Amino acid sequence: MFVSYKWLAQYVDLSGQTPQELAEKITHAGIEVEGVEIPATEMKNIVVGYVKTREQHPNADKLSKCLVDVGEEEPVQIICGAKNVGAGQYVAVAKTGAVLPGNFKIKRAKLRGEESNGMICSLSELGIESRLTPKEYAEGIFNFPNDVTPGEDALAALNRDDAILELSLTPNRSDALSMIGVAYEVAAILDRDVNLPAPNPTESEEKASDAIQIRIDTPKDNPIYIARVVKNIKIGPSPIWMQTYLMNAGVRPHNNVVDITNYVLMEYGQPLHAFDLDRLGSNEIVVRRASEGEKFVTLDDTERTLSADQLVITNGKEPVALAGVMGGANSEVHDGTVNVLIESAYFEGQIVRAASKAHSLRSEASARFEKGVDPARIQAACDRAAELMVELASGTVLSGSVIAGELAIESKRVSITLEKLNMRLGTDLQMGDVEDIFRRLQFETETNGNEITVTVPTRRGDITIAEDLTEEVARLYGYDHIPLTLPEGTVKPGSLTSYQLGRRVVRRYLEGTGFNQAITYSLTSAKRASEFALEHRAPVALSMPMSEERAYLRQSLIPHLIEAAAYNNARQIPSVALYETGSIYLNEGENVQPKEEERLAGIVTGVWHEHLWQGEKKAVDFFTVKGIVEGLTARIGLAERITFQKAAPAGFHPGRTAEVLLDSESIGFVGQLHPTISKEMDVKEAYLFELKLDVLLNASREDLAYTAIPRHPFISRDIALVVDSTVEAAALDAVIKQAGGTLLTSVRVFDVYEGERMEEGKKSVAFALTYADPEKTLTDEEVTAVHEKVLAALKEQAGADLRA
């Protein structure tokens, strides 16, 4: 909503308030003023000029040579390029030395040999957006419609020296969608009176009801329809003050009749429509629902196909307007219009919204109907328009309004006690303070002991409950005056749940190992949504995505992490270590909330460890990520329940990937990204993991018990085994542990060899075994006895020979 300061000053005394001060106060009281613009500040030296003569420029076809009276002793010669310049026009002249928007300075010039002392201006040269300039002047210079004096300030005459306040209205404050509504707000803030227009059009003998009849077929959609008839109108431009006020409010001037309806719309917030009575095609107005598929040409010359959820104004046969949205071309006011019907009605917000949405026609009118107009202003707005048509279009108003339907003007009564009000706000207000605030708002009040009952005017439809009264008091009392307190009562200590704490532990662990936390998008493409999914389900789809790239919910964190790694790789960052914790979404069927599971995933590329001057450089490999996952599970107390087994899930390198198991439950994978995908996605050799973080954290052990530090020495024995190449280390490890029993305290692989020195199809795996007894110092004989058992079991169960 654009509010003209000069226009507003007609309803409320703004003396002593600069536009900026006023804007600050309005913002502070609850309606945000986004900006204050005074167009004239970037212009100067622009006056009204009178074109005395115009002749063809001797050396240029498209230029005119004009003598212009600018209020000085001698007229000045100006060369003008506009087609519509002519003698006898009053125009805006930027004199030599003038400044136009964009710091455009006007200098004395010679154009094709003729001197030019200034410039005759178009409205857009004066900073008015071309969508707002009257159509007849859109292509050329502007002509003042009524008498102005050469030499007077053209910026003032065009209200370019006005201040325009841009209000950003929250949906509840549609009362401020009118100048009068803003006036009430400002009057309350400044504690001043509101001066409302009191329209009282002079009426002729002829009765309006003889000229038109109105019938409403759908009173729910349209409870009231008021019409006035104005005859013998002379269509012409509206006065400059009205045109400029409209332009400052963001409305394009057309002619006096249309401008009046728009002016009253902006003034009262009540949308009006003017029909050419003679082109209506009948002497009746019938309001009904459109029939399905009914055709109608709106005044923008577009044929619309209507549906039964839209409301139309008809002449009894065919539509003449789409109710609350736009009039029809067939009954539009035009230059030859003589008799006019003014419509002022209440259309239900829902039905107007449906129509404006269906036809993508949002207008100042539809916006107001959608929010609900003030029932108390329907008649007044109609009267006001009729009055202005007498004044500005020489019309004759027929006697009376024609009214169909009825709409009760009911003011709501809302009560609150002083205790409750003070308790809600934390204030210590007295009843007198509260009464005074409502007096400023012009709400009637009634005080009964400690309770105040407020009669809320219909213009403030947003106030319905006691809390709304609290807000009115708070905003006018001032939030700055509310004290700072903290909730009273005992404070129970807060804490993270063990799950939330576990998540932080996981993040810290990974960051400690060198991973950087990534956050990627949950929405993805159809292709990515199914890649790397641990379960095969149809991905959840958005019903109206904004792009194919963000149309589905992800089922794995990996695809976007690969994209992030590729992004970095492409920017001279070959070594990447990224991890993410976040939700994935599993389809549970139509209209069922998807199952959200929290996952942990990571990607590494490039060099893992690098210490160049000492010659250390280690590229990432499978064991980098596996080690990190092992460390992680140890960190959350699950190391002993985690195992890895070879797997070849889609997207992974089939020879370098392991499935991770918690007990026997599969909880994810670690492995190398399939080289084909690496190539396809432009990422270096990459290693990945994705784990079910929720499963891990829910299984995570919280109890921690001390075990005694060993007091007796341990004995180490190394063994180098020769086995078939296909035998996995984990299998040997299991055999050793089982045979070693309780005395065997640790088993570690310390060497793996496969190659020239080995027989074809064989490899050597060496283990370091540690034996200890918590109770006593083991003897060599005791260890040897167990160790022999281990070797025998290895031979028997894994075909392992000791390496010679």
Next chain:
Amino acid sequence: MEQKLKELQSQALEKIAAAANLKELNDVRVAYLGKKGPVTEVLKGMGKLSAEERPKMGALVNVVRETISKSIEEKQELLEAAAIEQQLAQESIDVTLPGRPVKQGSHHPLTRVAEEIEDLFIGMGYTVAEGPEVEQDFYNFEALNLPKDHPARDMQDTFYITPELLMRTHTSPVQVRTMQKHEGRGPVKIICPGKVYRRDSDDATHSHQFAQIEGLVVGENIRMSDLKGTLDVFAKKMFGEDREIRLRPSFFPFTEPSVEVDVSCMCGGKGCSICKGTGWIEVLGAGMVHPNVLEMAGFDSNKYTGFAFGMGQERIAMLKYGIDDIRHFYTNDLRFLKQFSVHE
């Protein structure tokens, strides 16, 4: 014999003094005190002495032995010290060369902000509540006083999955779910961080996915002044002790009254590019929980009141760290992320 011993002693002491290293010193020890050395030889010759002379000579031999041993010990200490000196000198390194790197990752700035806020409120007795990102229309809108035809739904452009399921547009549904769990009994004190989604085109200031953090307190006697006091604590902790807050009336369907909360700018009110010359920065939205919201979640709105506030994690991070483009948070450029490895 006595003469011979004295000569031996002085010879030995000379050689000890001349020993240049531990090996030479050891040679001296072997030469004079060893089993085949001259002192031992003298001892062996003592059998020829008379009974009177024998003890006297015995004592003398011991004195000589001890003098030599002691001298060797002293010399040995000197030589060992010198040897260590030498070894240390040889082992000297250029300590200005870079150390072996220990990898250090980083915390995403949004996580930093969220955890900092969580911890601040945990300290004030709040717990952290989380909930689903794909929500029912009921929890995201209806239970928050936004019925299906509410005009304010225009303000929230939503990714729908079905007419009843959507990507949550704020973390407020978590508040509703938490209140429901309380079955009408207060107090409720929660902080809700999480991802939210809106149908926005991504640019420097908009992101279709972003992160919020909201707070909710419901109890018997919760006042607007409590909201103001709580947010004052928040602003001072997050942005600095010298910061102040300002409340401006606003509108949200789920709170009444509703306010926008500004924090004073670090320019101290002089005006700068961050506050666009106003001295204040808009940081969050807040208000007193609307009675309809309390009632729908099972609370008696005559007995209970509450306040709620919510903010964008990105906005806080952008202000705190001077980040100029919201897309940085989701690009995962390591040159960006690594700037957040320093502990605060």
